[in-house]
Amino acid sequence: MKRVVITGIGAVTPIGNDIKKYWQSLIDGVSGSSLITKFNTENFKTKFACEVKNFEPLEVISKSEIRKYDLFSQYALVATDEAVKNANINFDQLNKDRIGVIWASGDGGVATFEQQLAEYHLGNGTPRFNPFFIPKRIINIASGLISIKYGLRGVNYTTASACSASNTAIIDAFNYIRWNKADMIIAGGSEASITASSIGGFNAARAMSINNENFKEASKPFDTTRDGFVLGEGAGAIILESYESALKRNAPIIAEIVGGGLAADAYHVTGTHPDGEGALLGMKLALEEAEINPSQIDYINAHATSTPTGDLSELKAIRSLFGTKPNASISATKSMTGHLLGATGAIEAIACIMAVQENIIPPTINSQNIEPEFADNFDFTLHQSKAKTVNYAISNTFGFGGHIASSIFKKFSE
Structure with missing residues (x-):
């Protein structure tokens, strides 16, 4: 390969x-x-x-x-x-x-x-x-x-x-x-x-x-x-x-892509599986392809659209795979860009690439009252960006019809 x-x-x-x-x-x-x-x-x-x-x-x-x-x-x-x-x-x-x-x-x-x-x-x-x-x-x-x-x-x-x-x-x-x-x-x-x-x-x-x-x-x-x-x-x-x-061609190399997981919720036309089964499978497949374990992920760019059920199902999937208080910081850049539908995965992949290159986690803005079940589980990077070494970042995207896609980007080294 x-x-x-x-x-x-x-x-x-x-x-x-x-x-x-x-x-x-x-x-x-x-x-x-x-x-x-x-x-x-x-x-x-x-x-x-x-x-x-x-x-x-x-x-x-x-x-x-x-x-x-x-x-x-x-x-x-x-x-x-x-x-x-x-x-x-x-x-x-x-x-x-x-x-x-x-x-x-x-x-x-x-x-x-x-x-x-x-x-x-x-x-x-x-x-x-x-x-x-x-x-x-x-x-x-x-x-x-x-x-x-x-x-x-x-x-x-x-x-x-x-x-x-x-x-x-x-x-x-x-x-x-x-x-x-x-x-x-x-x-x-x-x-x-x-x-x-x-x-x-x-x-x-x-x-x-x-x-x-x-x-x-x-x-x-x-x-x-x-x-x-x-x-x-x-x-x-x-x-x-x-x-x-x-x-x-002596090209400038910004980052490396090392894994991609494609899966399906197989649950509902517009709603995500309540336990995030599809999201969990997509992230697992991406990690397996990258040949890394969850603890090596430094940043998760969550799909997190601000819908009542969608955010919860993704957080449940993340907790199932990464556990509570994982190494990874989480942020939802849709809090700033809104949801670009079919283009959202591209601009959020770019956010991951830049986080890997610049060692900065972009924030989740606007959110004040985090779901109590998860408030103490994760670093949601609220309101302000923060400096952090980012060797691996994962980008999650989910679509109507139950479509799941997760990609992993790595800091480039020869």
Whole structure:
């Protein structure tokens, strides 16, 4: 099996549109929550979300291309551009047949779909659809656009496992490279789901916070007063590469990926198993693949969306595997970014990579009253980041349908 390293990362998030700003906001404990500007929320229960601010794609995407691409694809291309530049890649000097893209999304071009359907009905049912309607909205188009932009002819597809989708993409990329089926893969995910149908749908499912009076602090994982997640948007891109390939081109190596666990709750369409059985299995599989024991994990980036049952099931799984008062610090960065659905695994994997590289644990903000059953069990890293040597970090993501994905990142050493 080949070793797989991380040589580039890029991000577009509600708390920063590049890696430097994103990471600084994470360690400073900045909330990305704000009142929704993308549509009129007057008749909606939830009036806030974690929107991307001041997004400027023109440095990467031309005006003509912007008209053809849904926002989720624009986020993908901008995040990937940063990752490619950080990795110092000149694709023309590499074998593009062995470089691929595995990209995730949960909703794809949902905003495009809404807009075109509204225009259809406003036009009294006359079918005058935009010729770019289909390629703008299909979920796999971001993966295709990245491949086309750089001329990459290797493996190319989209993972669609709801909120675990981009972590699944990262794990798939890891496996393709270590099995010697690729030299390099751009993996990650993007989402632009702050739309009327998404907000309305999640409200109907009673999954989303309605704390409009205190929206900056509405995302509060593990807190006894939590009332649901806060929707986010953006993208995260990660360059995974074989160690040999990175050495050959003298690439900057940021971290190493050493394990990935994919599993299922097999329990409920939207709810997690009350005892966290799927989460436990995913983490166990990742640890087994990494050939390490739970005590070697220094940081757990929890999925922790702030839903009443989801947070508890994950904590039960962590306690089952790591015991009480483990070495690992836990934090829920969704308290700052909100929940980016299909893109969440990518930006949280990046948080783990940065924690490994910088030896800093980002905090869980907003949470004041931790579930009493677990309050004394774990280091939840509340309110402030802290310095700590991080040799191994694990990123957990879970999705509707019972999808489970856990990945492990290691401090790189030759």
